[in-house]
Each structure stands twice: as C-alpha cells, then as structure tokens.
Amino acid sequence: MKNKKFKKIFGDSNRPRVSVFRSNKEIYAQIIDDLSGKTLVSSSSTEKEFYKYKKNKTELAYEVGKLLGNRAKKLKIKKLVFDKGKYLYHGRIKSLSEGIREIGLEF
Numbered sequence: 001m002k003n004k005k006f007k008k009i010f011g012d013s014n015r016p017r018v019s020v021f022r023s024n025k026e027i028y029a030q031i032i033d034d035l036s037g038k039t040l041v042s043s044s045s046t047e048k049e050f051y052k053y054k055k056n057k058t059e060l061a062y063e064v065g066k067l068l069g070n071r072a073k074k075l076k077i078k079k080l081v082f083d084k085g086k087y088l089y090h091g092r093i094k095s096l097s098e099g100i101r102e103i104g105l106e107f
Contacts, residue, residue, distance in 0.1 A: 009083040010034050017081045027061045027092055029068050043068040061092040065099020082107045
C-alpha cells in the first residue's frame with residue numbers, strides 16, 4: 001500500500017487558517033495564525049447562544065460559521081485558508097464554510 005502524501009495547509013497573518021473539528025454531536029472552528037502560533041478567533045456549537053436554536057446539526061454548523069465570520073470581521077480579517085482536515089467537504093463542513101462566506105470572507 002502506498003503512503004498518501006498530504007499537503008500541509010499553512011496560514012499567516014495575511015491569510016489565517018480556519019481549522020475545523022467535527023465530532024458526532026458538535027462542530028468546532030477556529031482561525032489560527034500559524035506564524036505566531038496563536039488562535040485569533042474561535043466558535044463552536046457548544047456556546048450558550050446556540051442552545052436557543054432548535055435546529056439540526058447541519059443548520060447549527062451554518063450558524064457557527066456565521067458567528068465565526070462576524071468575529072473575524074471585527075478583527076478586519078478578509079481572506080482565509082480553509083483547512084477541513086480529514087473530513088470530506090459536504091454536510092456540516094460545507095454548511096460551516098457557506099456560513100463563513102455569507103459574511104463576506106474569502107477562501
């Protein structure tokens with residue numbers, strides 16, 4: 001069996017990286033500046049403001065993306081690098097990225 005070679009996704013101060021983690025119940029996203037090694041903004045479906053929503057996991061991921069996008073806009077971040085990790089780009093991951101894009105940020 002051949003080893004798969006993966007590209008390393010890297011974000012800097014001009015285009016920070018959006019890292020996504022998805023569990024069976026929740027979704028987490030954070031914007032990271034890899035040069036300084038700091039998390040600039042984060043958002044997850046475990047935050048208190050999402051408890052009022054009676055939505056399914058895909059719709060909740062969309063709302064998490066919108067919240068992350070709004071927080072990033074406050075820091076004047078306009079362009080991002082999207083790091084979906086090992087997850088396929090569909091379902092909750094796609095919904096999260098659409099929520100970020102609706103705010104006006106670019107990947």
